[in-house]
Amino acid sequence: MPANSFKELEKENSKQFDEREKRVRHNVNHSMGFFHFIGDILELFLPKLVSIFVNVTGGNGPKQERKQDPEGGPSTDGDGLRPKYPNTH
Amino acid sequence: MTRNITLTISDEEAVTEYIATQNQKYFDVLYTRYSSKIFGKCLSILKDEEKAEDATQEIFVKILLNLSKFSGKSKFSTWIYSITYNFCIDTIRKGKKDKSILVEDMTNEHDMAEDGIEDRFLMEMNVKRLKVVLEKIPVTDKAILLMKYQDDMSIKEISGILSKSESAIKMKIKRAKQKFKRIHKEIYTENLNSI
Structure with missing residues (x-):
């Protein structure tokens, strides 16, 4: 007589999974691959879509900060490297 | 290599490593340990092999998508069995209204x-x-x-x-x-x- 029939039942049920094991694993991997693909697409294009939506609805989009030269020189664009007025330096 | 990992790594370590690296071998460790048990439980509750197979698949996808929510407060086995039981109970209730x-x-x-x-x-x-x-x-x-x-x-x-x-x-x-x-x-x- 088994010590715990519930455990025996679990073993019995688990045995029936052997033939299905590979198929389920493949399907799970396939589903996860699909979700990752969708995630990658969203990660890549969502910022662009938001930007387009903002522009279409009349927004100005992200503002670029202008930096003032502490020594009183001309202000530069957001990247801070390129002078706003070339040929003045 | 995977066989060695299966023997040595704990469930919680496999979860942490999978979240950090998304490496398939850590998923394989968890799948090998729990897939047949989850199927067995689904079969006990749903009483149909096809339904149990579909449920096992959906439960594993659910587990993987929510893996980052596993806080480690309970044992990993308890956490995945809770997902399994709740999924099966919901399935039965939906079916029987x-x-x-x-x-x-x-x-x-x-x-x-x-x-x-x-x-x-x-x-x-x-x-x-x-x-x-x-x-x-x-x-x-x-x-x-x-x-x-x-x-x-x-x-x-x-x-x-x-x-x-x-x-x-x-x-x-x-x-x-x-x-x-x-x-x-x-x-x-x-x-x-x-x-």
């Missing part, structure tokens, strides 16, 4: 009349009979009995999974055992004393 809840409520009064049942009665039963009786009892009672006797979960763990108080769970276990014994008696009346 909550008939199981009605059956459960209707049988409560009758059950209250009976008294405590020894665990030995359930645990030493013939597996075939156990299977037959489990198929006849409501899904929540079946899930509770499986959690207690198959997964050795504590009252606290079961109460966490089913979102009920510990005293409510104790009462539910008692009622589930009483229902089990009554149904067993109905089916195997003449052989009851021989178990």
Whole structure:
């Protein structure tokens, strides 16, 4: 007589999974691959879509900060490297 | 390589590594350890191999998508079994439009009349009979009995999974055992004393 029939039942049920094991694993991997693909697409294009939506609805989009030269020189664009007025330096 | 990892790494380590690296081998470790057990539980509750296979697949996808939510407060096995039981209970309830809840409520009064049942009665039963009786009892009672006797979960763990108080769970276990014994008696009346 088994010590715990519930455990025996679990073993019995688990045995029936052997033939299905590979198929389920493949399907799970396939589903996860699909979700990752969708995630990658969203990660890549969502910022662009938001930007387009903002522009279409009349927004100005992200503002670029202008930096003032502490020594009183001309202000530069957001990247801070390129002078706003070339040929003045 | 994967075989070595399977033997040495704990569930929690495999989860942490999978989240950090998304490496397939860590998923394989968890899948190898739990897929057949999850299938077994789904089969016990859903009573259909095809449905159990589909459920196992969906449960694993759910587990992987929610892996980052595993906080480590409970054992990993308890966490995935909670997803499994709740998924199966929801599936049954959706299919039957909550008939199981009605059956459960209707049988409560009758059950209250009976008294405590020894665990030995359930645990030493013939597996075939156990299977037959489990198929006849409501899904929540079946899930509770499986959690207690198959997964050795504590009252606290079961109460966490089913979102009920510990005293409510104790009462539910008692009622589930009483229902089990009554149904067993109905089916195997003449052989009851021989178990």
